[in-house]
Amino acid sequence: MFAQVQAAYERLKDVAHRTPIHTSRTLNEQVGAEVFLKCENFQRIGAFKFRGAYNAISQLSEAERARGVITYSSGNHAQATALVCQLFDIQAHIVMPDNAPATKRAATEGYGAHIIAYNPATGDRKQIAEELVAQHGYTIIPPYDHLAVVAGQGTAALELLQDVEKLDMLLVPCGGGGLLSGSAIAVKGMYPACQVIGIEPELADDATRSFRTGVLHTVTNPPTIADGTRTPFLGDLTFPLVREYVDDMQTVSEQAIIDAVKFLFYRTKLVIEPSGALGVAALLSGAVQASGRVGVILSGGNIDAATMTHILGS
């Protein structure tokens, strides 16, 4: 599996941003460790999702490209798929809930994608996509449960370990497990002594429970502010990968997530969305006891005005 992350790195290295690593004296003092923040908020489309989408779509054949690509997402994966398809001149189709924020819909359409709106109360996004695949021959690029997507997401951790040697620990947000499993594969291929810990909101702790028990747990529409982690369960592919490569999982409270976004805003001047702040939330709240050299993947910075206003006022 690590070879696939390395191959993804080669595909991405002239296309993705090599995102910077920031440090903060205040953060180091507060947590008693040396913390390295991998800033995927500065990635194209504002989140790591560009990596996985590019790695998957760049491998499609000419015939597949001509037929078009489809995915289902209202968030960063939708924008990533739309941008990558624009780069390759492929028609993207995005199945998106009809109550998705207008700004997200507009951003995705801005890259030339075709939106298929559905009612999330009555429809199933995956089923809608699969019907359209059967009809039109599109290729599905799922948000996380796909080998090339997982391998692409792993390149952020690979870059971090290239830039910062001998990390003792890496904290990674967990939604569907694509970033987490990809990161863990990269770390175990490069420097296995580094412990990889997945972080989830307490309110969306399906992956933590699945990890601990070995049985797939599910959470339906968890009311967490970390919208990137509202996925109901780990995937058929990511569940065993998380079990195999990840060392531990921890959860954080909503207040800890809010505090982390604020800390990153005021102290590091970084715009980070709630899901992107999970690692820092785990450090600042003590959910993870850190020491030594700790990497944190700040997975994205796509936050809307209402959410940021709520957080700054909390």
Add this chain to the structure above:
Amino acid sequence: MFAQVQAAYERLKDVAHRTPIHTSRTLNEQVGAEVFLKCENFQRIGAFKFRGAYNAISQLSEAERARGVITYSSGNHAQATALVCQLFDIQAHIVMPDNAPATKRAATEGYGAHIIAYNPATGDRKQIAEELVAQHGYTIIPPYDHLAVVAGQGTAALELLQDVEKLDMLLVPCGGGGLLSGSAIAVKGMYPACQVIGIEPELADDATRSFRTGVLHTVTNPPTIADGTRTPFLGDLTFPLVREYVDDMQTVSEQAIIDAVKFLFYRTKLVIEPSGALGVAALLSGAVQASGRVGVILSGGNIDAATMTHILGS
């Protein structure tokens, strides 16, 4: 004068952050130029002011250090002076209006500074400081009208020109003129073909009028959101320096400033305070017609919740 900026660079290079330069495809497309953003929001204390304060205070004699340092500021210069004094184990005294935000006061006190609160309706901050100097022998480190402060502020532009060759234009926010004159001295010493343009809010256009007429103009408590530019006039030192080294000045509307902070938040994921966004405001609003390679100094990122909430909701 350029030699003094070079000397400041040597003093600062192991102490200040060498702040990164960010670029944005969207910004380049919108303004039709290649824009390089010098991110002083990532400087220590969150703004360029660390540079000038450090350059000045590091040159004090042992006797001066033992007597202590005083300044007058409610903003970034207060925090910068307090932090630098802490680094040198010097007692800092800060004359600050009694209505300064509690957060700014707390941040300054957090570095061990002693706050002297005064009523801005009835007292004069400079006069209060000078009385305390006469009484206690403190050394005043003024916010901008001081040669070592000006030289220190110029090191941000010096770094930018080291990292990015052949800039056609550099846009710099202007309050009291310390950053602007220091930047212009650096540019004219390194690559004189680069035009240096100072940017002010329309509501606080004293420096623009002073620059154009050669007569010192004054603005009293201008109601601009860009609090770092509310200084009433250029200094005895910075006025002639701005006249000599700066190529032009332009003003931007309050709406342009708000739009620039929002653009930087959403598109570049950078937390930038209103004064720090003046250069981008000039580009996006068309106040400055850019082409070629354009440097912009994003001078700081210290913005409070109320201001950011107002901007995101505008």
